[in-house]
Amino acid sequence: MRASVNNTVVVNGLVKNFEVTEKEPGFLGGMKSLVSPQKKTVQALKSISFNVESGELIGFIGPNGAGKTTTLKILSGLLYPTSGFVQVLGFEPWRRDQKFLKQISLVMGQKNQLWWDLPARDTFELNKAIYEIPDTEYRENLSELVKILEVEDLLGTQVRRLSLGQRMRMELIAALLHKPKVLFLDEPTIGLDVLAQQKIRDFIYDYNKKYSATIILTSHNMDDLIDLARRVIIINKGKILFDGKLEDIISKFAKDKIIRVYLDKSVDVKRFSEIGEIRKYNFPLVVISVPREVSAVAAAELLQNFPVRDLTIEEEPVEDIIRRVFKEDYIK
Amino acid sequence: MNVLLKKYFQIFKTSFNQEFAYRLSFVMWRVRNVLQVLVALFLWDTIFSGDRNELFGYDRNKILTYVLGLVFVKAFVLSARSQDVAGEIARGEIINNLLKPVDYFKYWLTRDVSSKVLNLVFAVGEFFLLYLIFKPPFYFQENIFQIFLFSVSICLAIFIYFSILFIVNTIPFWAPELAWGGHFLITVIMVEFLSGIFFPLDILPDKFLNILNFTPFPYLIFFPLQIYLGKISGFSAIKGIFVCVSWVLILLFLMKFVWQKGLKVYQVYGR
Amino acid sequence: MEDKDISSKIKFQNNWNKLKLWLVGNFYFPIKIQIMAKFMKRLAYYLAIWFKMSRNSFLVIFSRKSVLFVFLAGKIIRFVFQVLLIFFLVNGSKTLAGYDSNQTLFFFLTFVAIDSTSQFLFREVYRFRNYVVTGDFDLILVKPFNSLFRILLGGADAVDLITLPFFYLSLFYVGSLLSPSSLDVLLFILLIVVGLLISTAFHIFVISFGIITLEVDHVSMIYRDVTNMGRFPVDIYKEPVKSFLTFFIPVAIMVTLPAKALMGRVSFILVIISLIISALFLFISLKFWNFALKKYTSASS
Numbered sequence: 065m066r067a068s069v070n071n072t073v074v075v076n077g078l079v080k081n082f083e084v085t086e087k088e089p090g091f092l093g094g095m096k097s098l099v100s101p102q103k104k105t106v107q108a109l110k111s112i113s114f115n116v117e118s119g120e121l122i123g124f125i126g127p128n129g130a131g132k133t134t135t136l137k138i139l140s141g142l143l144y145p146t147s148g149f150v151q152v153l154g155f156e157p158w159r160r161d162q163k164f165l166k167q168i169s170l171v172m173g174q175k176n177q178l179w180w181d182l183p184a185r186d187t188f189e190l191n192k193a194i195y196e197i198p199d200t201e202y203r204e205n206l207s208e209l210v211k212i213l214e215v216e217d218l219l220g221t222q223v224r225r226l227s228l229g230q231r232m233r234m235e236l237i238a239a240l241l242h243k244p245k246v247l248f249l250d251e252p253t254i255g256l257d258v259l260a261q262q263k264i265r266d267f268i269y270d271y272n273k274k275y276s277a278t279i280i281l282t283s284h285n286m287d288d289l290i291d292l293a294r295r296v297i298i299i300n301k302g303k304i305l306f307d308g309k310l311e312d313i314i315s316k317f318a319k320d321k322i323i324r325v326y327l328d329k330s331v332d333v334k335r336f337s338e339i340g341e342i343r344k345y346n347f348p349l350v351v352i353s354v355p356r357e358v359s360a361v362a363a364a365e366l367l368q369n370f371p372v373r374d375l376t377i378e379e380e381p382v383e384d385i386i387r388r389v390f391k392e393d394y395i396k
Numbered sequence: 397m398n399v400l401l402k403k404y405f406q407i408f409k410t411s412f413n414q415e416f417a418y419r420l421s422f423v424m425w426r427v428r429n430v431l432q433v434l435v436a437l438f439l440w441d442t443i444f445s446g447d448r449n450e451l452f453g454y455d456r457n458k459i460l461t462y463v464l465g466l467v468f469v470k471a472f473v474l475s476a477r478s479q480d481v482a483g484e485i486a487r488g489e490i491i492n493n494l495l496k497p498v499d500y501f502k503y504w505l506t507r508d509v510s511s512k513v514l515n516l517v518f519a520v521g522e523f524f525l526l527y528l529i530f531k532p533p534f535y536f537q538e539n540i541f542q543i544f545l546f547s548v549s550i551c552l553a554i555f556i557y558f559s560i561l562f563i564v565n566t567i568p569f570w571a572p573e574l575a576w577g578g579h580f581l582i583t584v585i586m587v588e589f590l591s592g593i594f595f596p597l598d599i600l601p602d603k604f605l606n607i608l609n610f611t612p613f614p615y616l617i618f619f620p621l622q623i624y625l626g627k628i629s630g631f632s633a634i635k636g637i638f639v640c641v642s643w644v645l646i647l648l649f650l651m652k653f654v655w656q657k658g659l660k661v662y663q664v665y666g667r
Numbered sequence: 668m669e670d671k672d673i674s675s676k677i678k679f680q681n682n683w684n685k686l687k688l689w690l691v692g693n694f695y696f697p698i699k700i701q702i703m704a705k706f707m708k709r710l711a712y713y714l715a716i717w718f719k720m721s722r723n724s725f726l727v728i729f730s731r732k733s734v735l736f737v738f739l740a741g742k743i744i745r746f747v748f749q750v751l752l753i754f755f756l757v758n759g760s761k762t763l764a765g766y767d768s769n770q771t772l773f774f775f776l777t778f779v780a781i782d783s784t785s786q787f788l789f790r791e792v793y794r795f796r797n798y799v800v801t802g803d804f805d806l807i808l809v810k811p812f813n814s815l816f817r818i819l820l821g822g823a824d825a826v827d828l829i830t831l832p833f834f835y836l837s838l839f840y841v842g843s844l845l846s847p848s849s850l851d852v853l854l855f856i857l858l859i860v861v862g863l864l865i866s867t868a869f870h871i872f873v874i875s876f877g878i879i880t881l882e883v884d885h886v887s888m889i890y891r892d893v894t895n896m897g898r899f900p901v902d903i904y905k906e907p908v909k910s911f912l913t914f915f916i917p918v919a920i921m922v923t924l925p926a927k928a929l930m931g932r933v934s935f936i937l938v939i940i941s942l943i944i945s946a947l948f949l950f951i952s953l954k955f956w957n958f959a960l961k962k963y964t965s966a967s968s
Contacts, residue, residue, distance in 0.1 A: 140495060142494065142663070170495055175488060179410065424885040424889065435896050438903050451759060574733055585745050
């Protein structure tokens with residue numbers, strides 16, 4: 065029988081508003097905004113609620129500006145909520161209690177914590193001192209992380225000489241040396257090539273399994289979530305549209321892939337419907353959707369039997385899925 | 397306690413390494429410092445050539461000591477890394493350090509101290525170099541009490557400068573495009589002229605000097621050097637130290653206040 | 668028979684001379700004029716593009732008025748402080764290396780005029796390192812526009828431009844207090860031009876270094892510090908610094924000499940020599956630039 069676990073993260077009715085000053089263009093407008101600034105309130109989060117259990121790996125997905133990063137920043141303590149209840153590991157994050165900070169970690173894809181001109185090793189030693197990690201624990205954690213992420217030879221290289229993928233791996237090590245109970249990841253795979261993305265994802269998955277660290281990650285890359293999160297929260301325009309198992313979304317909504325075909329010669333359009341559902345026809349462009357599992361086969365067939373000049377297989381864009389989720393007004 | 401010391405020592409060490417990684421840049425920076433002092437040395441030497449004995453209350457010994465002493469006092473008081481904070485705020489990188497279990501001010505103060513140590517090492521070398529080349533008559537302060545007051549004034553000057561830097565650092569909270577502009581205007585220009593780096597402030601007429609004494613700037617460089625040279629001694633020196641202390645308290649309080657306000661605004665605008 | 672040869676030779680010479688004269692009259696001068704016209708057109712082209720580039724540069728600064736205001740205030744405050752300090756200094760000491768306070772101030776103002784004009788024109792040089800690092804320099808090289816011109820003059824600084832009238836007015840005011848003769852003024856203006864030429868040569872050297880090594884920031888900072896030594900008349904420096912500043916990095920010629928000219932302390936011959944030196948300097952810098960460019964384009968990024 066499963067014991068009821070204390071929720072690591074509790075969010076109830078979280079609202080976050082931002083004030084934005086609107087500047088009118090031109091010189092007069094600039095002067096006006098100096099004297100009487102026009103303030104506009106942007107509702108970044110419109111009362112969201114969810115809980116996360118210890119050891120869960122959940123993914124926030126949504127388009128840019130949906131509120132994912134804002135949520136993460138509030139959970140890690142960087143932003144104050146406008147109203148609502150937020151608790152992480154029993155603390156109110158924005159108080160930035162040192163005891164709280166020692167148990168969490170935040171990794172933002174674009175903003176490095178590594179010291180640029182020094183070898184990554186120096187940042188690690190600094191974090192060791194800051195997080196007060198005992199020597200033996202430090203050495204064990206470090207060697208393990210370094211081994212898994214395959215960066216042994218790079219510890220002495222200046223961070224600015226590392227590739228983006230290598231840097232990301234070092235960032236993860238720096239963030240995990242103190243074995244945080246909660247790990248916040250904001251767009252961890254952004255800018256990485258496909259291979260590097262996979263490596264990072266595998267690592268995050270294994271780490272979660274091994275250490276039962278609660279991991280909350282945000283992404284607008286669907287593959288991040290397919291591989292990683294069992295539980296997914298779709299957020300858009302500050303509202304949670306879906307909170308549940310990944311399988312449900314995928315099986316329900318993202319079962320198709322889109323194939324774009326540019327034709328050399330005109331062809332009877334009906335022939336396409338044998339392969340997949342025609343979404344758009346505008347010679348020479350034909351767009352059809354096919355079930356994910358057969359996309360490769362369908363593409364092969366198109367290439368063989370049709371006068372194809374160019375062909376691409378694409379994911380159905382996340383925005384489209386979300387749009388559809390939104391349209392169907394899915395209630396949790 | 398031990399762990400705490402280790403923490404700050406590691407910060408010190410890492411900051412030191414970082415600055416050292418830019419060796420050439422750093423050496424150039426020191427060369428520029430030396431050039432500035434050189435110009436001042438020549439200038440005052442020329443003024444005091446011939447049979448001039450005294451000017452603005454200095455004799456040749458004292459004025460050249462003032463200029464040479466600048467090398468040290470500048471290294472002590474004005475070497476800092478914490479002006480980088482303005483850039484960190486403007487670029488949003490500040491989030492990384494905010495979430496570390498370390499007091500933000502103490503973190504940067506430690507980094508400043510690290511920079512001061514590095515600069516001092518070079519300052520010693522430059523001092524001897526300049527001394528050997530020029531052989532200026534250096535005035536050695538012999539009064540122990542004066543030396544003690546001199547050291548105290550330097551320590552206080554360090555805190556005054558730190559708080560000024562941090563107050564200017566908060567500008568990007570409200571106006572991120574002014575991250576460098578703010579430092580240019582206040583940290584570079586105001587401090588340069590009003591703290592006595594180019595000329596001892598006594599060359600200014602009394603009216604100006606009186607106004608200046610209501611600001612914290614003279615207490616950065618000018619006041620400590622005056623104590624060393626013995627031009628301010630005994631009771632007036634102690635009075636000056638008290639004014640210094642009050643400036644430290646006022647500025648540190650202002651710094652914390654503005655910083656909190658700035659953080660709040662930062663959050664409201666969601667950068 | 669010899670006579671016949673000689674006379675025919677002379678006849679041939681005469682005809683050849685006549686032909687040459689006819690050719691020169693009908694083709695040479697028109698060609699010269701054509702070359703002149705072409706040169707003028709090219710000049711107009713570059714001038715027009717300079718205007719466009721400067722306009723863009725100005726728009727950028729004006730789009731952030733707070734930044735403009737802060738830097739403008741900073742520069743003016745710095746100027747006022749420096750003038751006050753020099754004024755009080757020389758007022759108290761009565762003389763600096765034989766110059767009274769007006770004269771010393773005039774040295775300083777000459778420095779400011781030349782330095783600010785250079786900064787106004789050549790601000791882009793300080794952004795050069797970025798272009799090389801990011802690879803944007805390649806994009807500049809590919810355009811049908813002289814890359815040196817682009818790097819040197821492409822980013823005219825609006826803030827400096829605003830301060831220039833202010834500085835020049837102060838310069839002329841203090842200059843008038845020294846009651847120079849018209850010849851003095853003429854020589855002064857001539858030497859200011861010489862000073863700007865030397866400054867141009869310097870900046871070309873700086874960016875040439877910037878192509879070869881990435882340490883252009885340091886080189887330009889050192890250049891600024893050394894020229895800043897020209898704030899005071901070079902007379903205050905002792906040897907070997909004085910010779911260094913006269914012959915190696917000719918700050919003395921660039922800044923001190925024009926001021927001295929206004930005070931009537933410079934002979935015409937000296938002016939000619941300075942002109943020659945500056946032309947030489949410029950020539951060498953251009954050669955160096957070409958050398959650096961060759962090096963860059965033959966290496967990979």
